[in-house]
Amino acid sequence: MKVKAAVIHGKGEDFQIEEVELAEPTDNEVLVKVVASGVCHTDAVARDQEVPVPLPAVLGHEGSGIIEKVGSNVHTVEKGDHVVLSFSSCGHCENCLSGHPAYCLYFNDLNFGGKMNDNTTRIKQDGESVSSFFGQSSFGTFAIANERNVVKVDKDVDLALLGPLGCGIQTGSGTVLNKLQPKFGETIAIFGCGAVGLSAVMAAKIVGCSQIIAIDVHDSRLELARELGASHVLNGKEVDTVEEIRKLTGGGTNYAVETTSVPALARQSLQALKPLGISAVVGVTQETEFNVFEDIMALGKGLVGAIEGNAIPQLFIPKLIEYYKNGQFPFDKLIDFYELKDINQAFADSKQGTTVKPIVKMAH
Secondary structure (H helix, E strand, C coil), X not given: CEEEEEEECCCCCCCEEEEXXXXXXXXXXXXXXXXXXXXXXXHHHHHCCCCCCCCCEECCCCEEEEEEEECCCCCCCCCCCXXXXXXXXXXXXXXXXXXXXXHCCXXXXXXXXXXXXXXXXXXXXXXXXXXXXXXXCCCECEEEEEHXXXXXXXXXXXXXXXXXXXXXXXXXXXXXXXXXXXXXXCEEEEECCCHHXXXXXXXXXXXXXXXXXXXXXXXXXXXXXXXXXXXXXXXXXXXXXXXXXXXXXXXCEEEEEECCCCHHHHHHHHHCEEEEEEEEECCCCXXXXXXXXXXXXXXXXXXXXXXXXXXXXXXXXXXXXXHHHCCCCCHHHHEEEEEHHHHHHHHHHHHHCCCCEEXXXXXX
């Protein structure tokens, strides 16, 4: 079928809204009418080839939509279901089988390699293959996804809001709730108040952290962080962040989440911990220098990576929606809507800090 999609043809180029040909779903796949898709830093990283993705490609990996068609071997969803699309995983490696699909041994191939689970493509343009992204390519009016990518959600919540639960919001909240698992009354510092960081702030409030310290360089984002549950906010351009955190907490936090992809802040997140504290790095960060003894060994600190919030999307995303419905996780305050034709502006506004989480709505 012919669909409209935002296509990237070359490194760092603007998205072009063009017609592409979408194949039929295979036995284990579904066809989704995309209602909206979140715009994520990972899409920008792929566009700019900081993480190589074969081009041309249709990006987008935070889709939400309605099931239009299911393959013969699909059993968890049916036509008409509302769904969120999340990351791709194989389902049969050791990590998938032990409940850690975000650490699938084939994660990079399935999400960044440009092909679907069966190592073929579903998108063509002028007879040539176009790469898929995260097994969904949700920057289009329709998408093909493997059943493993698909999360059925309640129909009583605005579907256009829900796409970012598939990656960015899942990553921030899951890093706190699933990976770090702070206890009631413990302390946490969150570096970066984009969608990932603010989701971590909301999750830390749900847990009951006694001090939630949010760090950013945009005052508007710091104000939103305080509204969403931060007990303290610090502008990293105006203060010595590590010194201020140590003063506020009497020596450092129990935990930190680093979302900015800035190497210097990854080290700051470690330095601001108290002994035995743990920092989770979630952004695509370039090479970072640490003094292994001073920053880690001498005080028993830990530095861990966190992918997709260590979540099982089919279990975790419905929980986030319940928190939202109960007023505990107001992620809708992060969101600004754009039309597909304005996707390049959405990326620009996100980079400049004028919007936290852009969502592109599809016209049908």
